[in-house]
Amino acid sequence: MPELPEVEFARSVIERAALGRLITGVDDSDGYVCRPHRPGHIRDALAGRRLVAAYRRGKSMWCETGGGPLLGVHLGMSGKIVVADPDGTEVDGGDYWEGRRAPGDYRWARFTVTFEDGGRLMLVDPRRLGRIVLDPALDELGPDAATISAGAFRAAVTKGTATVKARLLDQRAIAGIGNLLADEILWRARLHPARPVDELDRADVERLLRATRGAVSAALEHGGVHTLDVIPFRKPGARCPRDHAPMVRGKAGGRTSWWCGAEQRLSG
Numbered sequence: 001m002p003e004l005p006e007v008e009f010a011r012s013v014i015e016r017a018a019l020g021r022l023i024t025g026v027d028d029s030d031g032y033v034c035r036p037h038r039p040g041h042i043r044d045a046l047a048g049r050r051l052v053a054a055y056r057r058g059k060s061m062w063c064e065t066g067g068g069p070l071l072g073v074h075l076g077m078s079g080k081i082v083v084a085d086p087d088g089t090e091v092d093g094g095d096y097w098e099g100r101r102a103p104g105d106y107r108w109a110r111f112t113v114t115f116e117d118g119g120r121l122m123l124v125d126p127r128r129l130g131r132i133v134l135d136p137a138l139d140e141l142g143p144d145a146a147t148i149s150a151g152a153f154r155a156a157v158t159k160g161t162a163t164v165k166a167r168l169l170d171q172r173a174i175a176g177i178g179n180l181l182a183d184e185i186l187w188r189a190r191l192h193p194a195r196p197v198d199e200l201d202r203a204d205v206e207r208l209l210r211a212t213r214g215a216v217s218a219a220l221e222h223g224g225v226h227t228l229d230v231i232p233f234r235k236p237g238a239r240c241p242r243d244h245a246p247m248v249r250g251k252a253g254g255r256t257s258w259w260c261g262a263e264q265r266l267s268g
Contacts, residue, residue, distance in 0.1 A: 002075040004145055004176030005219040007059050010073075010081040014054040014063060017083040017091050018113075018121045023049055025114035033110040033125070034132050045069050045134055046113065051121075057144045058175025062136055072136030076129030082106065086118030145176035146216050153209050158197055164208070165193035165253030176216070179255045180225045180234075185211045186259060187230040187240075192266040193252035193259055234258040 002010070026043035028034045034042055045068055053064040063071040073081070083091050084106070109122040111132045123130050143152050156173040157164065167173055168182040177185070186193050188211035191204060200208070219225050229241060238247045245262035 002059070002077070002079065003178035003181050003219075003225045004056075004059060004216060005224050007056055007061055007075060007176075008146070008220060009224070010075060011054045011056040011061050013081050013083055014051065014061075014121065018115075019051050019054065021050060021119065022116040023047060023051070023113055024116050025112075027109075027112040027114075028132065030110045030128075033123070033128060033130055037134060042071075042111075042132065042134060046071065051113075057138065057141050058171055059178065060136065060138065060141060060175070062138070069134040070136060072131070072133040073123065074131040074133075074136075075123075076125055076127065076131065078127040079110075079123055079125040079130035082109075082120075082122045082124050084120045084122065091119075141171055141175040142173045143175065145174050145181075145212060146220065148174060148212075150209060153212065154205055157205060157208060158200060161196050161198050163194045163253050164191055164197050164200065165255070165257055167197050167253075168212075169253050169255065174212075177212075178225070179257075180228075180231055181215060181219065182253070182255075183234060183258055184215045184225070184228040184230050186264065187211075187242075188215060190260075190263045192264045193257045194250075194266055230258070 023046050026046050028037065028042040029039045031039060046065060049065045049068045051063045052066045055062055061073045065071055085091055106122055106124055108124050108126040110125045110128060110130060111123040113121040123132060142156060157167050165182055165186065168177045168185060189207040191208060215228060219228055225231065233241055233247050239245060240247055240260040243260065243262055245260055247258050248261045249256065249258055251257065
C-alpha cells in the first residue's frame with residue numbers, strides 16, 4: 001500500500017510535470033472513486049483552470065486550482081499518479097512501484113485530467129480503492145511524519161493508553177505512517193507493537209523518535225517503504241536481519257504486525 005514516501009513521489013510528479021497547464025477536459029465518470037460528487041461535478045469545477053501547486057500531508061495529497069476548489073487525491077492501496085504526453089508516453093515518473101504495470105498501460109485509469117496540449121494526468125488504480133474529492137477535509141490530520149517536531153512527536157505518542165502501533169497508525173496523531181512503515185519504526189526502536197504508550201519511558205520515546213525520522217528519511221531517499229531494512233523479513237520462517245532471531249507475526253493496533261522475537265519483547 002502506498003505510504004508517505006510513495007505519496008510524496010506522486011506529489012512531486014504532479015509538481016514537476018502538471019502544474020501550470022490549462023485543463024480542457026476531465027473524466028470523472030467513475031462515481032465510486034469520485035464519490036460523493038456526481039459525474040460532471042469535478043469536470044465543471046476544474047475546466048478552464050490550472051493546477052498551480054501540489055501539497056502533501058501524511059498520505060493525503062491535494063492541489064490548488066487557481067482560485068477554484070482544492071483537488072484532493074488519495075492513492076488507496078494500488079493507485080499511481082501518471083502524467084502522460086499526448087502520444088501516451090509516461091513522463092517524469094517511470095514505474096515507481098516494483099512489479100507494477102509497464103509505462104503506457106492505462107487500462108485502470110479511474111480519473112483523468114486532459115490538458116490543452118493533449119497531455120493527461122491520471123489516477124491509475126487497478127483495485128479501485130483510490131479517491132478523488134473536491135475540498136478534502138485536512139483539519140483532521142495530525143503533523144506530517146516527515147517534518148513533525150520533536151516536541152509534537154513526544155506529545156502525540158505519549159497521550160492516552162493505546163498501543164504504540166495503534167498510535168503510530170493514528171493519522172490524527174501523526175500523519176503518514178502506514179502498517180509497513182510502523183513495523184519498520186518499531187523494529188528500529190526495539191519496541192513491541194502492543195506496548196501501551198503510557199508505559200514508554202523517556203528513552204523509549206527518544207528511540208521511537210529517532211527510528212521514525214530514520215525510517216521516513218530512508219524510504220524517501222531509496223524509493224519507498226519496500227526498500228526498508230525489515231520489510232523483506234515480514235514473512236513466515238524469516239529471521240530478524242539484526243540478530244537472526246525468528247520473526248513473529250501477530251495482531252497489533254488492529255493490523256497484522258511482524259516483530260523480532262528476541263529484541264522486541266512485550267515486557268520491554
